[in-house]
Amino acid sequence: MNNLQKIQHVMEFPPAEQQHGFALKLMELLVIPTFVIDASGKVLIWNRACERLTGVPAYEVLGTADHWRSFYSERRPTLADLVIQGRTGEVHALYDQHAHRSEGADNLCAENWCEMPRVGKRRYLAVDASPIYDAEGRLVAVVETLRDMTDEKRAQVALEQLATRDGLTSLANRRCFDDTLAAEWQRALRQQQPLSLLMVDVDNFKQYNDAYGHLGGDECLQRIANAVASEMRANDLVARYGGEEFAVILPNQALKGAAIVAERIRCRVEQLHLPNLGSDAHVVTVSIGAATALPSVDTDPSQLVATADSALYRAKHMGRNRISLPFQEPDTAASRA
Structure with a gap:
């Protein structure tokens, strides 16, 4: 018997009843x-x-x-x-x-x-x-x-998190912030709801870094990140915007509500009691600029960011450790404990 005949002999199929049983056994052992x-x-x-x-x-x-x-x-x-x-x-x-x-x-x-x-x-x-x-x-x-x-x-989820998460604080990174802000802007436009944004900056952070070194500065940012995140609702987003600056997206939140959240964040960070002799309060504090928009087809998210940035600049200019709202006079723009 040559090789071809041997193969044909092995490949011969059993009767129909045996085929059925063989198929069931094969599936059972798969x-x-x-x-x-x-x-x-x-x-x-x-x-x-x-x-x-x-x-x-x-x-x-x-x-x-x-x-x-x-x-x-x-x-x-x-x-x-x-x-x-x-x-x-x-x-x-x-x-x-x-x-x-x-x-x-x-x-x-x-x-x-x-x-x-x-x-x-x-x-x-x-x-x-x-x-x-x-x-x-x-x-x-x-x-x-x-x-x-x-x-x-x-593994895929871990890779996605690496692409969208800040390595130091585990908050959303700048890329995730940009994508989320664009998506929330479109959602707010469809549903005709307000969208608020907070820009949060650590006061006198250079002095803190100089006093405690980069490792101390990293730990400071991590603790502030946790403090900010603890004040968020499930659908809010906190991101590390860059350096010692954080951004908070507050969907369906009017300016008054955003100001309340901002003040809670300011108080929470101050209550961490992280020592910083470079500040008036002698502890690490943050300044916060708030802005709200009702999106329309003639506007885009960059305008909301610019407004919040301007408010943050005013908070810094007015003495730090405070919140600033847009289009307010200096004596009413800041809130301080």
């Missing part, structure tokens, strides 16, 4: 987590790799439609369920934006975070759902395969 649901949404196959990934043994889900419990705490369809139920149009609402249909096929592909209640760990899964049709073209089952991409996703 290293890729895989499950199959029938046209009624009940689990036909739950392979060993799926057991390892979810922590759920096959006997708990076979013959049931409870497979969703392996991935979520609250009931929601898996990708295979969307295919079976003809609800593929909902994929973008239920999965991350990576969801898409494969080119030239009926396969549905998506990615999202899953809670994985049994193993107690959130996992980021890439999912493929492939329909199976009978000879008459009827949908009889769907095969769903899963890939654990948690490590890759976390």
Whole structure:
């Protein structure tokens, strides 16, 4: 028997019944987590790799439609369920934006975070759902395969944070500030809401650096960053604008509210009691310029930044450790404890 004959002998297929059993056994032993649901949404196959990934043994889900419990705490369809139920149009609402249909096929592909209640760990899964049709073209089952991409996703998030976070303070960096301000400006324009901005500058920071060195200066900036961030709402953004200057974006906040936030920040920094003999208060303080705009098609975010910068300059000119609002006379522009 030559090599070709040997190969042909090995590749000979068993009878139909044996083929079916062989296919089931092959799927059971696949290293890729895989499950199959029938046209009624009940689990036909739950392979060993799926057991390892979810922590759920096959006997708990076979013959049931409870497979969703392996991935979520609250009931929601898996990708295979969307295919079976003809609800593929909902994929973008239920999965991350990576969801898409494969080119030239009926396969549905998506990615999202899953809670994985049994193993107690959130996992980021890439999912493929492939329909199976009978000879008459009827949908009889769907095969769903899963890939654990948690490590890759976390690495991607870490890289994104490096691109948008300041290395010293962990606040948003200048690039993130510019992008966020542009996005919030457009949102405020659509919703006709005010958008406020605070420019916060550390007073006499050069003297502090000279007295305590660069390491002391770095620690000072970190503590101020934490103090400023502690006064923020969930949708506000604090960024390190550059050097010893910080910027705060306050969506849907009028000037009066922005002034209140600014004064809280000023007080919080002063109460850190970081010693600085170069200032009148003998502690590290900040000056803050505030500005508010109601965006229109004839304006842009740079005008808001310029207004806040001018207000900050006035606060510095008037003696530091104070806030300044735009278009105010000097005797009413500053607020000081």
